[in-house]
Amino acid sequence: MRFSDNRAGRGFSKPQYGPCAACGGLNHSTHYCFRRCKxxxxxxxxxxxxxxxxxxxxxxxxxxxxxxxxxxxxxxFGGHLN
Known part of the structure; x- marks a missing residue:
């Protein structure tokens, strides 16, 4: 008996993101950009x-x-948000 998995044909690869619109980074989306000011x-x-x-x-x-x-x-009075 074969168990079904929930990968839906994706395999074990990491999720692929396009370049971040804010900073141009390739490893995250704009929503999770850590370089943007809060x-x-x-x-x-x-x-x-x-x-x-x-x-x-x-x-x-x-x-x-x-x-x-x-x-x-x-x-x-003591810092910044970045």
């Missing part, structure tokens, strides 16, 4: 996100630091 979804160098820098500037100048959650303070 805020603006674009690929750029670390610390170069215009959206993050604008948001951080607004929070630094116009918002009382005590009104911001500790998690957001850590991101805005």
């Amino acid at each position: 805020l603006c979804q674009q690929v750029h160098d670390t610390g170069q996100c215009d959206a993050f820098n604008e948001l951080a500037k607004i929070l630094r100048t116009k918002v009382d630091k005590n009104d911001i959650s500790p998690e957001l303070q850590k991101i805005v």
